[in-house]
Amino acid sequence: MNRAPDPRLVVQAAPFLRPQVSTPRIMGDVLIALAPATAAGLWFFGLSALLVVLASTAACVATDWALGGRAQLADLSAVVTGVLVGLILPPSLPLWMAALGGFVAIALGKAAWGGLGHNLFNPALVGRAFLQAAFPIALTTWVPPQGLFALYSGNLALPFMSAPADAVTSATPLGQMKFLGVSTPLADLFWGNVSGSIGETSAAAILLGALYLVARRACDWRLPAGMLGAAALLAELLHQIAPAKYPGAMFTLLSGGLLLGAVFMASDPVTSPLAPRGAWIVAAGAGGLVVLIRFWGGRPEGVMYAILLMNSASPLIDRALQPRRFGGSAPKVGR
Amino acid sequence: MSLGRTFRHGIHPEEHKEATAALAVERMPFVERYILPLSQHAGAPSRPLVEVGARVRRGQKIAEAVGFISTTLHASVDGQVVAIAPRPHPSGKLVPAIEIVADRSSPQRFTAVSDLGGALDPFHLEHERFVSELQLAGLVGLGGAAFPTHVKYRVPEGGKIDRLLVNGCECEPFLTSDHRLMLERTADVVRGAEIAAHQLGAKLVVFGVEHNKPDAIAALERAVASVTAANAAAPGGDRPEMRVVGLAVKYPQGAEKMLIRAVWGEEVPSGKLPLDLGIVVNNVATMAAIADWFDLRRPLVERLVTVAGPGVRRPANLLVPLGTPVRAVLEHCGGLEESTREVVMGGPMMGTPLASLDVPIVKGTSGLLAFTDAEARLPAEYTCIKCGRCVEACPQFLNPSRLGRLARAGRFDEMVGYHAKDCVECGSCSYACPSGIPIVQLIRVAKGALREQALAGAKPKP
Numbered sequence: 001m002n003r004a005p006d007p008r009l010v011v012q013a014a015p016f017l018r019p020q021v022s023t024p025r026i027m028g029d030v031l032i033a034l035a036p037a038t039a040a041g042l043w044f045f046g047l048s049a050l051l052v053v054l055a056s057t058a059a060c061v062a063t064d065w066a067l068g069g070r071a072q073l074a075d076l077s078a079v080v081t082g083v084l085v086g087l088i089l090p091p092s093l094p095l096w097m098a099a100l101g102g103f104v105a106i107a108l109g110k111a112a113w114g115g116l117g118h119n120l121f122n123p124a125l126v127g128r129a130f131l132q133a134a135f136p137i138a139l140t141t142w143v144p145p146q147g148l149f150a151l152y153s154g155n156l157a158l159p160f161m162s163a164p165a166d167a168v169t170s171a172t173p174l175g176q177m178k179f180l181g182v183s184t185p186l187a188d189l190f191w192g193n194v195s196g197s198i199g200e201t202s203a204a205a206i207l208l209g210a211l212y213l214v215a216r217r218a219c220d221w222r223l224p225a226g227m228l229g230a231a232a233l234l235a236e237l238l239h240q241i242a243p244a245k246y247p248g249a250m251f252t253l254l255s256g257g258l259l260l261g262a263v264f265m266a267s268d269p270v271t272s273p274l275a276p277r278g279a280w281i282v283a284a285g286a287g288g289l290v291v292l293i294r295f296w297g298g299r300p301e302g303v304m305y306a307i308l309l310m311n312s313a314s315p316l317i318d319r320a321l322q323p324r325r326f327g328g329s330a331p332k333v334g335r
Numbered sequence: 336m337s338l339g340r341t342f343r344h345g346i347h348p349e350e351h352k353e354a355t356a357a358l359a360v361e362r363m364p365f366v367e368r369y370i371l372p373l374s375q376h377a378g379a380p381s382r383p384l385v386e387v388g389a390r391v392r393r394g395q396k397i398a399e400a401v402g403f404i405s406t407t408l409h410a411s412v413d414g415q416v417v418a419i420a421p422r423p424h425p426s427g428k429l430v431p432a433i434e435i436v437a438d439r440s441s442p443q444r445f446t447a448v449s450d451l452g453g454a455l456d457p458f459h460l461e462h463e464r465f466v467s468e469l470q471l472a473g474l475v476g477l478g479g480a481a482f483p484t485h486v487k488y489r490v491p492e493g494g495k496i497d498r499l500l501v502n503g504c505e506c507e508p509f510l511t512s513d514h515r516l517m518l519e520r521t522a523d524v525v526r527g528a529e530i531a532a533h534q535l536g537a538k539l540v541v542f543g544v545e546h547n548k549p550d551a552i553a554a555l556e557r558a559v560a561s562v563t564a565a566n567a568a569a570p571g572g573d574r575p576e577m578r579v580v581g582l583a584v585k586y587p588q589g590a591e592k593m594l595i596r597a598v599w600g601e602e603v604p605s606g607k608l609p610l611d612l613g614i615v616v617n618n619v620a621t622m623a624a625i626a627d628w629f630d631l632r633r634p635l636v637e638r639l640v641t642v643a644g645p646g647v648r649r650p651a652n653l654l655v656p657l658g659t660p661v662r663a664v665l666e667h668c669g670g671l672e673e674s675t676r677e678v679v680m681g682g683p684m685m686g687t688p689l690a691s692l693d694v695p696i697v698k699g700t701s702g703l704l705a706f707t708d709a710e711a712r713l714p715a716e717y718t719c720i721k722c723g724r725c726v727e728a729c730p731q732f733l734n735p736s737r738l739g740r741l742a743r744a745g746r747f748d749e750m751v752g753y754h755a756k757d758c759v760e761c762g763s764c765s766y767a768c769p770s771g772i773p774i775v776q777l778i779r780v781a782k783g784a785l786r787e788q789a790l791a792g793a794k795p796k797p
Binding site: 006007008009010011012013014015016017018019021022023024025026074075077115116117118220269270272274275322323324325326327328 | 776
């Protein structure tokens, strides 16, 4: 018998079939899903939008590299966080603030907790919450959409110098609603020709990304669905009680950062419960809080705080709602 | 019968069955040397009945059961015992084995039925005798777990079995030996099931087969119909009702508890056995082996093995005498590709990795798979992002993410509260994990440590 030498066998534990999905692929899918919203931001807020997103992303990647080493960048999560930070900032924000937001998002939002998978709060929202507290004026200075070639002078402000005022500022649809009682046409809200954060303007673009995310199973659909559903329900209920005072479900869904937050931040697997029932609870809580803050809070928008608050409740909810084991409850005996 | 019955959760790995599904079973030629470990089954090792130097005949009893949860071992060839000593075992350990050098001049025929006391009519046999006959036949579950079959058939005091579930799922990718068996030995499978059901007092026999084997389903339906018709014509026809149920293609459909859930929608309570619901589950190959013993008095000395995987040059379904070295089987199949890195005994989800090709084919060997560099490479590992894919994959509804984290932290005691002991080690979590975390292996290690703890605790302190 001709005997070829034996191959050098490795002994690894079962299973021997490898996973078909990887964390970088999931993160890559999120980036692809963010592309339409980013493109819409560019379309309406021009070069400024691009610069802000680049600044925040570069800061996130650099911080992740500095704190966790180069290997850590492979999971692409820092890029996702960076793009998200940029998309939830005003287009005319000084670029150094956008970069600072990116740094805080990774350093305090992720690395300080022990890195990816260990953080309690969504890193991008941590970055924005920090900026909101540190620079309340800059973070609430809104400009009207000026098209693909727009470059707002605010972007170029030097660190810790007062920002040069933009010639034209414009309240967001939520601000107009809250402080002036003026509604914005739903078509504008849907397509995105309104002022606001870079990524939140076009509902259509966000929904396109959401479809992709769900189709690729890159996020738990329950989280955005639950948050949007709860917000719409509560808003419509209050609207029916006092139509003049509160906007209805459609305005609530399409205005501000609700869609963007629900699809890309509430759905963050790290900061949301594992169990499906837990996901529904957290999502509904976040949706409800958005409406409460918008209608009765001091600020026109509440998506960021709503999600951050529910993030903090996630671990408890997860612990309380462990899955029922197979055969663990009264079995269905008999036929 | 609705199509696509199934259990909840689970995974859909690529099937990879196309390479061998259409290959009829061929007989593995006899080789020079056979290694028959005394432990080829769950339970106590068998005790040798032969001495070194003894001449043995194919089918001869060469080791006997020690206690109830143990079974008999038979020579798989005519030949001479050359050693009774530790030999490499698929588990990776050296395990006492009987080594036989085959008699070259022998035609390797089975020992004549008359030598064993003639055929037995299993339909007129005391139940206790039936159980001991199964033990004498050396039968174990041929699906892979190799649990002694007779143990399942001893109906406990006051217990009542009303259903027999014959497992033809073969949900492990790559494997097709059960599929071939159902096609080529359909009548024997049904015959074995009839015997088993009669002895259990079961009123209903269900053959559960995944829908990716429509020809097997059709063959079984035909066989069942003809047997049913024959029984209806015969006098005193108190035979069980038999049904074939098509099931969705999903892993691990063939796990006992998942299969019961799929067929009847019932959950075996945690910590209990199918027996507690009045159900016995057995593999299709075990059914054919039961028929062989009572009709032909052939003990378990050979089994079907699927040889496949990217590292195998000529994939095949082989009827292999027990004890045949893995090396010989692979050589018969054209040898291994040079890029082979991993040889696995069993399926790709729950099989055993082999460290040596000198180990023998044993009673629980359902497949031999060879994987190359490309498949053997471990996935890059990232931290858990709590995506929940493992939770949605786990057929036991556990929280593998949590269990994996606790296991890695060495917090084994806490894992008990998360029902680690309910884990069936199917590997769905590891397969589903995008972060490449070896979750099932982490849980396995923890379960092992917990078992050892329990054993240490049970022993009286010196």
